[in-house]
Amino acid sequence: MEKQGSKVYLFSIVLVAVLGGLLFGYDTAVISGAEKGLQAFFMGAQDFQYTDFMHGFTSSSALIGCIIGAAISGTLASSWGRKKSLIFAGIMFFISAWGSMCPETMILEEGKPNMTLFVVFNIYRVIGGVGVGLASAVCPMYIGEIAPSNIRGMLVSWNQFAIIFGQLVVYFVNFFILGDHVNPAIESVGQGLNVILNGEEAAWTIETGWRYMFGSEMVPAGLFALLICFVPETPRYLASIGQDAKAEGVLARINGAAKAKSILSEIKETMTVKTEPILTFGLLCIFVGIMLSVFQQAVGINAVLYFAPRIYGAMGFDNPMVLTVFNGVVNLAFTCIAIFTVEKLGRKPLLIVGSLGMAIGAIGVACTFEGAIAGNSTMQLMCMISLMIYSASFMFSWGPICWVLIAEVFPNTIRGGAVAIAVAFQWIFNWIVSTSFVPMANSLGYWFVYALYGVICVVAAIFVWKLVPETKGKTLEDMTKLWKKKK
Numbered sequence: 001m002e003k004q005g006s007k008v009y010l011f012s013i014v015l016v017a018v019l020g021g022l023l024f025g026y027d028t029a030v031i032s033g034a035e036k037g038l039q040a041f042f043m044g045a046q047d048f049q050y051t052d053f054m055h056g057f058t059s060s061s062a063l064i065g066c067i068i069g070a071a072i073s074g075t076l077a078s079s080w081g082r083k084k085s086l087i088f089a090g091i092m093f094f095i096s097a098w099g100s101m102c103p104e105t106m107i108l109e110e111g112k113p114n115m116t117l118f119v120v121f122n123i124y125r126v127i128g129g130v131g132v133g134l135a136s137a138v139c140p141m142y143i144g145e146i147a148p149s150n151i152r153g154m155l156v157s158w159n160q161f162a163i164i165f166g167q168l169v170v171y172f173v174n175f176f177i178l179g180d181h182v183n184p185a186i187e188s189v190g191q192g193l194n195v196i197l198n199g200e201e202a203a204w205t206i207e208t209g210w211r212y213m214f215g216s217e218m219v220p221a222g223l224f225a226l227l228i229c230f231v232p233e234t235p236r237y238l239a240s241i242g243q244d245a246k247a248e249g250v251l252a253r254i255n256g257a258a259k260a261k262s263i264l265s266e267i268k269e270t271m272t273v274k275t276e277p278i279l280t281f282g283l284l285c286i287f288v289g290i291m292l293s294v295f296q297q298a299v300g301i302n303a304v305l306y307f308a309p310r311i312y313g314a315m316g317f318d319n320p321m322v323l324t325v326f327n328g329v330v331n332l333a334f335t336c337i338a339i340f341t342v343e344k345l346g347r348k349p350l351l352i353v354g355s356l357g358m359a360i361g362a363i364g365v366a367c368t369f370e371g372a373i374a375g376n377s378t379m380q381l382m383c384m385i386s387l388m389i390y391s392a393s394f395m396f397s398w399g400p401i402c403w404v405l406i407a408e409v410f411p412n413t414i415r416g417g418a419v420a421i422a423v424a425f426q427w428i429f430n431w432i433v434s435t436s437f438v439p440m441a442n443s444l445g446y447w448f449v450y451a452l453y454g455v456i457c458v459v460a461a462i463f464v465w466k467l468v469p470e471t472k473g474k475t476l477e478d479m480t481k482l483w484k485k486k487k
Helices: 007-043 052-079 082-101 115-146 152-178 203-215 218-230 235-240 244-255 257-269 283-298 301-314 320-345 347-373 377-395 398-408 412-444 446-467 476-486
Strands: 186-190 193-196
Touching: 007 052, 007 082, 007 115, 007 152, 007 186, 007 193, 007 203, 007 218, 007 244, 007 301, 052 082, 052 115, 052 412, 082 115, 082 203, 082 218, 115 152, 115 235, 115 398, 115 412, 152 203, 152 320, 152 398, 235 244, 235 257, 244 257, 283 301, 283 398, 283 412, 283 446, 283 476, 301 320, 301 377, 301 412, 301 446, 320 347, 320 377, 320 398, 347 377, 347 398, 347 446, 377 398, 398 412, 412 446, 412 476
Parallel strands: none
Antiparallel strands: 186 193
16 A cells, blocks of 8 residues: 555546536536527427427526436445446436437437427426536545545635536637627516527527537546546445445545555444434434525526526626626636635635625626616626626635535535435525526516525525534544534
């Protein structure tokens, strides 16, 4: 065994694991560029009318799969292991990318929108969502279980960096796929029905562009499914199934031979049984994990990530795709703040400051949006800056830190099930926010929606201050002792 641990080995493992985060970001954000072309495509169906409600469902159908994937993640991670679960997620990503690009699947008539094709397309999106939900739970769990405690927060934060990087990559991919072509301009005619104003100009986007956007995911999905086969299983899972020698071998390559023995001993002390009932450590433990997930979505960030081009277009900007890409660059930059400060400042301070920053940004949008859509150039600029502040504040706080805490906060013997519950709630509220945003914005106004998000951000800051434990510098085994005291 190694006398000293290898950081190169550790970082190479984490790099492969965070590709799951990249696919998470890629899959959830691909819809932002494809949704208008997809909407116009299905508006051409002869056997049904494609309404706003149906488009909202199509735009967020992957989230149904995310809920399923997150819900089964604990069972799969505990029975199959973390590694095999991630391989399965990669396969789901690939199938979804191919099927979303070619939903006709060589059976239905190509390029002819109808109810059957609508159902098949959404099934493929749900399949991709299963992969996203599974990866969203298991990737941070994998990194958290394999990383040394002194840099665990930083390494788990890289998963969020990969998510945002995946979103940025797909913003660029969508931008270049669109090229000189144009997105369809769609106008409401009432009762949830719409007409296409520039059908001939946007014909390529309606018939082909959205397919390329979804199909582009096959490249990173295939790469992830292949590379994850070459990483080791986590030592904590290996120890839980009695493979102590393999667990010690992995720990030795990461931490060194001498330290590996002591870490394995600590792990074994908390694993007298493989699993325990989910409420073994009290209701508060599970409640904190669930509410971290709920607040991460209830603050409304995915209303921006999924509908950014639509929002910037509503503000009156001529090229919303360019602003969407710029927003992605800002998001990536501010995610790096969390990566490089989470081990110095701790988890709670970043969450509290980020919540208050989001509140300021959201209320800024609420106060300036009406002026922006009225064509006031000053209000447009202030509204754009407020939205950037809102988004950037999320990226150094709730974006990465929520995943860090979910990976850290639960004791070993309930982690698989507890993480599954927490992440399932995250996707449930992601779906609620994503499906409610457009109807609320259209009926109550964008100002009301962002004012609501601002209030939720303040409540989130109070929740973190009062109830969330600081996990900086603590081992995963320390969390068992912490929750036993609080029980």
